[in-house]
Amino acid sequence: MSKNAKLVILLLIIAAIIAAAPLLMLKGATFGGSDDAGSQMVNQIEGNDYTPWFTPVLENIIGGEVPGEVESLMFCLQTGLGCSVLFFFIGRFYERKKQENARAEAMKREEEK
């Protein structure tokens, strides 16, 4: 394995540990969004419940909060779109480099002859 491949694997493991550790360590924490924590802070500073003056577009359309499952669907969609584009091109670049290597090798052999 090349040096870079080892480094990538090591880095990904570290990232996974950082992401998983709080989940395992803090038993019983709610893990709400930090955006919500922000709005709680707004209430605290204002001294009363702040009422947003505009509701999200989607909530207006469907007339209520976006269901949790639908929200996670949308987040998956976002991740999926991103991943498909990113890895499609990485795959193309990978193939391209492989072909170039093969071509270079063929040229080298040609010269040796």
Next chain:
Amino acid sequence: MTKRQRLIITISASLALAFGIVPAASAMHIMEGYLPPMHCIAWGALCVPFFVAGMFSIRKTLDKNRKLITVLAMAGAFIFIISSLKIPSVTGSCSHMTGTGLGALLFGPSSMSVLGIIVLIFQAILLAHGGITTLGANTFSMAIAGPFAAYGIYRICQLLRVNRKVSVFLAAFIGDIFTYCVTSFQLAMAFPSEVGGTWASALKFLAVFAPTQLPLAVVEGILTVVVVIGLESFAAPELRSLGFIKAAAAGFSAENSDDACCTAIAEGEESEAEYE
């Protein structure tokens, strides 16, 4: 640029203009309706010059080498992925990363305002995350302030001759943290404390965001480095065209023994480009 590309840019531009100026914006993830209308307008207007500069910057890059649209798409996709991952943090709440550091290093900070707005609009409309009224403010923190911080840090690291992987890590890390600093400040300006005013509020918001965000910024730094390593191994010609790797620094990817012929290939690639 093809007609279609121009069309896409125009559409996203008009969207941004419409949303940034019309008083219906609250954005990174300052929630919908949480900023007073005047703030929304002001932040939106502040974003416009950066957005325009970003479009020109992207057009210039693509005019120089049209093939770079692939890498640009990858930078955008990276923001999509990274900003959709909500990760649990040490404080017991979840937050997500920005992902704008990568593109800022590759394409320059202003171009990120264009990519960032696309993601923020997606999240604001489909996810009820962030918001249309706060779009201007969120764009400023996530797609302008963060990328510029990341780019600045990267340049400083380069001047100090810091290892490239370390520089990329630091840039993405600080870009992420800085985004949340700006968000705190934006909220603080809208909600100054009775005692101490804006600054006291800013510290309070920062106290909520910073501990949550620190470990996530580390993760973002790591993931950015991983993608950069991948690009360096497989897309060296593109990175060279972007000026991210210097032609002479091809030795960087040739460090690995199995990449020894990389330099030769790269040279071949360049002469091919000349043919075209």
